[in-house]
Amino acid sequence: MAGTWPDLEDLDLVESGASDPQLALIFGGMRRIHGLSITRTDLGIQTRAALRPHFPWLTNLDITMNAVYTGKFVAEVLRSCPQLENLKTDRISVDYFLDGVPWACEKSLKVLEICFEVLPRMRSEDLGPLLILLSRLRNLERLDLTDPEASLSNILSLEFRLDKGLEQLATLTRLKRLVIERTIQESTMEDVEWMINHWRNLKCIEGTLNTEDKDESAKLVSKLQAAGVEVWPWKRR
Structure with missing residues (x-):
């Protein structure tokens, strides 16, 4: 061919x-x-x-x-492709990024669909190098942490909370869509207000903002909708 x-x-x-x-x-x-x-x-x-x-x-x-398993290769792609704009891949351990090696595509990447697998033993400070790498993606418009092959149970991934390092992602000012389906999240009103104030181009969040408290999640959805951000609940497809 x-x-x-x-x-x-x-x-x-x-x-x-x-x-x-x-x-x-x-x-x-x-x-x-x-x-x-x-x-x-x-x-x-x-x-x-x-x-x-x-x-x-x-x-x-x-x-x-x-x-x-393509984890090691994905890390190589991110570090070696200076013109990469869209990357969609499977679940990958955060261990591949804790050395902080820069991504060659940090200026070009617009869409990143990747499930960063976080182990239960990891503390929030352990994820600092990965958050720094993500913070450099200043042209990122879509961040999708969903694993399409995951079971219906929630999986550990990045949590979008200020006490988990969310403030490091203030540089993602072009972010329009955040997808957190099938991930464990415990966002609070303070976290959501931060997103509204810092991600001014955010148009849509897909997934549950607080998987541990449905009532709290509903309050967060209302807050975002009042600010003009659509929130799509996760549905079995």
């Missing part, structure tokens, strides 16, 4: 069934990859090696629901 269309720059391979060597052959034959959707497949060693030469031009990447 790549040999037939050598100028192909965008490719959608959703559930292609191609093997790791086959994918590597396709990507290795392309001159430049700008956009790639490669879901429900085998992003193996050979495929990852074939993708690395395209890192300088990659702008859009969707590698969700892969047959192999």
Whole structure:
């Protein structure tokens, strides 16, 4: 295929069934990859090696629901793709980002769909390096922490609370949509007021703001709606 269309720059391979060597052959034959959707497949060693030469031009990447764990590769992508604007990927441990290595795409990234998995043993101060990395994404417009393959039970992820480091994200002034579906959140009125005052472009929040207190969550929703922010409750899809 790549040999037939050598100028192909965008490719959608959703559930292609191609093997790791086959994918590597396709990507290795392309001159430049700008956009790639490669879901429900085998992003193996050979495929990852074939993708690395395209890192300088990659702008859009969707590698969700892969047959192999892609955490380490995702960290490499963030650190190596200076033009990346959209990244959609599976759950990844925050351990990959606690060394604070800068992301090459910090000036270009607009959409980040990634579930940062936080272990119960982690304290809020342990997440400081990750929050610093996120704070540098000054052009970010959508932040989605949902894991599409997660069970219906809530999972530990980033909590949007001031006592959990929320104030470090004051730089995300272009943020329009925050998705926190299937994550444990215990936001308070103080946290919501902070969001309203600092994220002036915020248009929508998807998910439950306080998963431990339904009455409190309802109050937070009312506050946001009064400020012109839509709040979509999580629904089983």
